[in-house]
Amino acid sequence: MGQHLSKEEAYKIIHELRKEQDDRSRAVGPMAALGYRQLLLLGLVFCSFLFYVPLLSSNLTGLTIGRFIGFIGLQLILWQVILGSRQIVRLVTPNLLWANKLHRLMGTYGFLIIALHPLLMVSTYGLALVWPPSFASTFDIGVRIGVLAFSVLSVIWLTSAILRGRALSWRWWKRLHLLAYIIYPLLFIHLTVTGSSLTRYPWLSAWLFTINTVFLVIILLRIAGWAGLTKQRYKVVATTPVAKDVTRFLLQPLKKGITPRPGQFAYFQGWRFGEAHPFTVSHHDEASGEISFSIKAVGPYSKKLQSLQPGDTVFIDGPYGVFTKEIGESDRPVVAIVGGIGITPFIRHLEAKRIDYLFWGVSSQDDIAYKETVQKSGAKTSIVLSEQSKPTANYLAGRVDMKLLKAELGTSLSDYDFYLCGPPPMMASLYQQLTDGGVSENAIHQEKFSL
Ligand SMILES: Cc1cc2nc3c(=O)[nH]c(=O)nc-3n(C[C@H](O)[C@H](O)[C@H](O)COP(=O)(O)OP(=O)(O)OC[C@H]3O[C@@H](n4cnc5c(N)ncnc54)[C@H](O)[C@@H]3O)c2cc1C
Structure with a gap:
């Protein structure tokens, strides 16, 4: 005890311990890195799908499996809406990157599962189900609404899983992605109008009522967020150039502020009903609650931010991120x-x-x-x-x-x-x-x- 180790010796011992730790965590697998709230969310996702299994209790035919997949599709779209909502994700984890990854994974592969629904339905009813298009009966109208929902979903999938970052700019991808919000109501109307499962399984109506309420709450939260109502309001105190095209924005909270850890980021919305983009909080004064962002003018939004003046009000939501946590x-x-x-x-x-x-x-x-x-x-x-x-x-x-x-x-x-x-x-x-x-x-x- 009391023996003084050189920095190199200390690092060597620590390295050995760390290696052991790494090996152990690799043995447990990637799930070991998830917090209990993230695991709980994954559990909820899984259980919500299990909920529909009773729909398969009758004969397993193309029709019953197709119907089951239809409901799974509705549930999946709801999860996608939830995972795309920062206000909700924040309650589970600040690791937005993890939530986005899950969102992308579920979107990319979930679409392929959902695509089985129209295939199975057409194989049951024949091509006449969708072509030529008919609006003669309520059922026909329900089918058309389903086709519309699937077409919108296909556009979202194509632009997100295939074209994003390649042939499509981030901004156009984002605009098209907002279309996703109409998929859930369209799917719900389609299922209600065309399906007989709702009358056969009373618990299904109660469940659909619950998930519709969740959907509505998220939509209201999104609108409130866009209006800046769910974000913290800050006053611009100073704007200072700190390097070529980089401005430091010093902000003071008008009421409650955010408490970011070093390295975390927040969404900066310069104007009510405007875009919000992520930027790292480069400074935080615990006593006054003041925060700074150092923003490089690279494109339309970051250039527009340069027009902000001391005294202007901006809207901040966060903090997010775990990048430099360790x-x-x-x-x-x-x-x-x-x-x-x-x-x-x-x-x-x-x-x-x-x-x-x-x-x-x-x-x-x-x-x-x-x-x-x-x-x-x-x-x-x-x-x-x-x-x-x-x-x-x-x-x-x-x-x-x-x-x-x-x-x-x-x-x-x-x-x-x-x-x-x-x-x-x-x-x-x-x-x-x-x-x-x-x-x-x-x-x-x-x-x-x-x-
Ligand atoms: C976690 C994180 C921290 C960041 N921290 C800083 C920082 O401290 N300082 C800084 O100058 N820049 C930072 N950025 C980058 C900054 O968000 C982009 O430069 C800015 O959003 C570009 O928008 P634009 O309209 O000016 O340019 P555009 O040319 O329209 O966008 C350029 C690229 O920025 C990304 N981007 C644009 N809007 C968003 C958005 N709402 N959400 C996610 N990505 C978007 C897209 O990949 C896009 O291709 C950070 C980005 C992230 C994700």
């Missing part, structure tokens, strides 16, 4: 690898002197924000300028790469915890280089500035 608890040296404005999740950690190494790639010296904070942080810093061809006394030239990391950290990269935040191509390349270089995936944490 930094405070990490017992190994922390390495931040940053591209451009990706520095924002690290500002508060740099102020608290929790970053050991900082590798920061920017285009030119003009892009370096919060230089003083970085200098005072004690982090061993390498700033790499991509527009510079030769290194100078303070800056390196080119890009952050494995050669630079190894030169600064030594060859045993598995002794460090890595945090990556920057443009997606840079992050993808460094993630690959790190894993190829033997760094465990568990030791690499990433924040993409796109959800």
Whole structure:
């Protein structure tokens, strides 16, 4: 006891312990990383589908299976609406990325299950069910409404699972995605008008009443959110340029504010009934409740934000994110690898002197924000300028790469915890280089500035 260990020796012991811990968590599987609320949500999703199993108790025919899948589809759409609502997800977890992943997974594969419903129905009733279109009876109208719901769903699926990020801009994808809100009411009308299950199973009517109420509440919450009513109101105190095209917005809460942990982000809505985009809270003063965002003008919304003036009211909802959660608890040296404005999740950690190494790639010296904070942080810093061809006394030239990391950290990269935040191509390349270089995936944490 009392024996003094060098930093290297301490890190080595910690590394061994961490390795053991990693092995143990790998043995338990990825579910081990989920909190109990997330597991509860997954359990609820699963049980809600089981609820419809009694519909299969009669003869298993194309018709009964098709009907069962129809109800599963309705339930699935409701879950998608729930998972797409930040106000609800926030009650379960701040990890919006996890909820979005689940939303995407359920949307991508759920659609394929739902597509079985029209197939089974057409195989039972024949093609005449859908073609030529008829509006002669209530049943026919119900079928047409179902076809409309499925067509809208197909557009949403195509634009989300296939075209998003490729042939479709984020904004157009978002606009089309809002169409998803009409699917649930259309499906409900379709099921009510065409189905006989409701009269056969009284419990089904009660259940549908319950889930319809949930749907209505979510819609009302969404509208209230859009109007800024469910968000915290802040006054703009100051707007200060901190680097090329980057402005720091200092905000003061008008009533209750948010309490973000270092590295967390919040949705910033500049105007009532306007868009809300995610930005990291780069500063937070616990005493006054003031928060700051450091925002780079890159596109229509972030450019429009630059017109905000001191005294304007803005709407904030959050906090979200778990990206740098472990930094405070990490017992190994922390390495931040940053591209451009990706520095924002690290500002508060740099102020608290929790970053050991900082590798920061920017285009030119003009892009370096919060230089003083970085200098005072004690982090061993390498700033790499991509527009510079030769290194100078303070800056390196080119890009952050494995050669630079190894030169600064030594060859045993598995002794460090890595945090990556920057443009997606840079992050993808460094993630690959790190894993190829033997760094465990568990030791690499990433924040993409796109959800
Ligand atoms: C968790 C997180 C933290 C972020 N922190 C910062 C920060 O501290 N400082 C900063 O300057 N930027 C930050 N960003 C990026 C910022 O959100 C985008 O630059 C901004 O939304 C771009 O909008 P635009 O209309 O100006 O540009 P556009 O050109 O229209 O958008 C560019 C890209 O931003 C993404 N994006 C746009 N709107 C949204 C949205 N509502 N939700 C999710 N993604 C969207 C899309 O991937 C889109 O392709 C962060 C992003 C995320 C996801």
